[in-house]
Amino acid sequence: MPYPLNTPRGRFGLDTSEEGPDRCAATIPAAGMVNPLTGAPTIAPLAMLVDHVGGLINHHRRGPDEWTVSSELSLEVAAEAADLLASHPDEPVVGTSRPLGRKGLGLCALSIAGDVIATATVRSFYITVPDRLATWPDTPSGTLPGPELATLMAVQVGESGGVATVLMQLDDPVLNNSVGTVHGGVSSMGLELVGSATVNKESADAGFRTASLRVNFLRPFHGGADAHYLARPLHVGRSSGVAEAQAVGHDGRVALVARLTAYR
Numbered sequence: 001m002p003y004p005l006n007t008p009r010g011r012f013g014l015d016t017s018e019e020g021p022d023r024c025a026a027t028i029p030a031a032g033m034v035n036p037l038t039g040a041p042t043i044a045p046l047a048m049l050v051d052h053v054g055g056l057i058n059h060h061r062r063g064p065d066e067w068t069v070s071s072e073l074s075l076e077v078a079a080e081a082a083d084l085l086a087s088h089p090d091e092p093v094v095g096t097s098r099p100l101g102r103k104g105l106g107l108c109a110l111s112i113a114g115d116v117i118a119t120a121t122v123r124s125f126y127i128t129v130p131d132r133l134a135t136w137p138d139t140p141s142g143t144l145p146g147p148e149l150a151t152l153m154a155v156q157v158g159e160s161g162g163v164a165t166v167l168m169q170l171d172d173p174v175l176n177n178s179v180g181t182v183h184g185g186v187s188s189m190g191l192e193l194v195g196s197a198t199v200n201k202e203s204a205d206a207g208f209r210t211a212s213l214r215v216n217f218l219r220p221f222h223g224g225a226d227a228h229y230l231a232r233p234l235h236v237g238r239s240s241g242v243a244e245a246q247a248v249g250h251d252g253r254v255a256l257v258a259r260l261t262a263y264r
Contacts, residue, residue: 006174008183011152012048015092021060021099026053027092030112031085036150037157037165037197041082043210044149044189044196046093046110046118050075051185053095054106054122061103065129070184072123073215079263081117082209088113097122130179153186155193158228165198165231169247171224181220182247187229187256188215191245194231195260199241202233208241208262221247221255231260239264 001017003010018025030045051073059068078084085093093112100107104125110118150156154175158166167190169182177183192213199208221227231245240263247256 008175008177008186009052011174012045012185013092014049014052016052016056019056019060021057024053024056024060024097024106025094026056027094028052030093031089031091032147033149035193035197036148036155037167037193038200040200041086042149042193042196043077043081043085043118044192046077046081046120047073047075047188047192047213047215048185049093049095049110050108050118050120050122051183051188053097054108054120055124055184057097057099057106058104058122058124061099062126066126067129068124069127070122070217071125072217073120073184073188073213074122075118075120075213077118077210077212078116079209079211084112084115084117093117149189153189154223155190155229160230163198163202163232165194165201167194167229169221169223169227169229171227171250175223179220182223182227184217187221187247188213188258190229191215191231191247191256191258192260194229195243195245195258196262198231198233198243198245199236199260199262202236202241207264208236209264210260211263212261213258214260215256215258217256219253219255220249222249222251225250226252234259 016026028049035042108120154170154172
């Protein structure tokens, strides 16, 4: 099931083929995407797929009058993931999820052309259905803004004036979820982009590849005005790099935090 282009899922080409409380499956095109901060190939779209398929398995286990809100996302990436994406440019990444425990935790596996390239978990908590819940369109309306990841995400490189790396999150209603805040998969991608760029900025040959991304969702993230993703290096050595990243909303409050680890 593809989604309307004027929704976050539709804009990034997510296509759900199976969903239910015991198993969900979906795909996303990820080959050819580059980090706008470095120009290097990126695995950031994997975070969008994880947020979708992992959140979906949790959502299908909600009770009456309940809604799910993501609280944690954890992604573990194989060293050869970027190479496999590049070698299969016409193949989408397939994500499958299953429940872990009785409620609130989804376990995911991502693969391309039959090779598993990542595993992940999404943890959700359950709230009463919010009054502000919007009805998403169910018709194939809207148009894609362009094939570049920066355009799809509505982000621009920002000025940091120091060791930090900054990516501005512009206001684009298509990127918002059903309660009017930036979709969790979009914001997780932004955190991966700045984290990866930061460790590679400190590297002479920009050879670090993302190995893990761990995201905590603290509060709703609103784009526009001064909303941005920011990352600072914690450690950049010969073989590994670690960065801390934040998504800061237009109100100046930190909405998401993440830690990214990368290896040569």
